[in-house]
Amino acid sequence: DAKTTQPTSMDCAEGRAANLPCNHSTISGNEYVYWYRQIHSQGPQYIIHGLKNNETNEMASLIITEDRKSSTLILPHATLRDTAVYYCIGDNAGGTSYGKLTFGQGTILTVHP
Amino acid sequence: EAQVTQNPRYLITVTGKKLTVTCSQNMNHEYMSWYRQDPGLGLRQIYYSMNVEVTDKGDVPEGYKVSRKEKRNFPLILESPSPNQTSLYFCASTSRIQANYGYTFGSGTRLTVV
Numbered sequence: 001d002a003k004t005t006q007p008t009s010m011d012c013a014e015g016r017a018a019n020l021p022c023n024h025s026t027i028s029g030n031e032y033v034y035w036y037r038q039i040h041s042q043g044p045q046y047i048i049h050g051l052k053n054n055e056t057n058e059m060a061s062l063i064i065t066e067d068r069k070s071s072t073l074i075l076p077h078a079t080l081r082d083t084a085v086y087y088c089i090g091d092n093a094g095g096t097s098y099g100k101l102t103f104g105q106g107t108i109l110t111v112h113p
Numbered sequence: 114e115a116q117v118t119q120n121p122r123y124l125i126t127v128t129g130k131k132l133t134v135t136c137s138q139n140m141n142h143e144y145m146s147w148y149r150q151d152p153g154l155g156l157r158q159i160y161y162s163m164n165v166e167v168t169d170k171g172d173v174p175e176g177y178k179v180s181r182k183e184k185r186n187f188p189l190i191l192e193s194p195s196p197n198q199t200s201l202y203f204c205a206s207t208s209r210i211q212a213n214y215g216y217t218f219g220s221g222t223r224l225t226v227v
Contacts, residue, residue, distance in 0.1 A: 034215070041223070043203050044156070046215025101216060103156040
């Protein structure tokens with residue numbers, strides 16, 4: 001699985017967009033980029049994933065650069081409940097195989113009023 | 114509601130006393146896995162199961178056992194717990210057959226071994 005690099009922490013004002021970057025320069029061609037978040041000590045929560053196209057769901061948008069070496073998770077209107085640790089993960093489990101999720105240290109996002 | 118249920122949420126036990134942490138999912142997922150989370154070490158995989166009666170070791174299997182007799186259940190067994198197994202444990206499941214690429218995690222079990 002690709003090694004990912006994320007900033008240790010970020011702040012965001014409530015109601016503003018939160019843009020969380022992730023570098024994954026060693027990602028291989030069949031590896032998807034996954035984002036999870038963990039609120040306090042709860043179980044990690046799946047947010048979104050993508051291979052090379054930008055993706056959007058009800059929670060967030062994912063922008064992947066054309067060379068696939070980096071991506072940005074966008075929370076369009078951050079709320080206080082979005083305060084969490086956000087993990088960017090490379091996972092080759094896009095087909096019928098299962099990847100082992102390897103969580104790094106992630107980015108601590110703090111949303112303030 | 115689709116979910117992964119772990120029990121108990123909190124457990125304090127003594128060294129050497131066998132314990133089982135249960136994990137059950139109601140989504141008919143074929144893949145299940147156990148992780149432990151420790152400060153500074155992130156989440157590390159203990160064991161995983163690709164389907165019923167198919168289990169394999171993850172990165173940190175020492176001191177743990179698992180079984181997968183039914184598709185929905187994947188218990189984690191500590192035959193002789195030791196203080197270094199004090200940790201936060203998570204069970205997770207997913208299904209490639211259902212094209213459900215995201216893993217669903219349980220709420221966690223905080224285990225303290227004294």
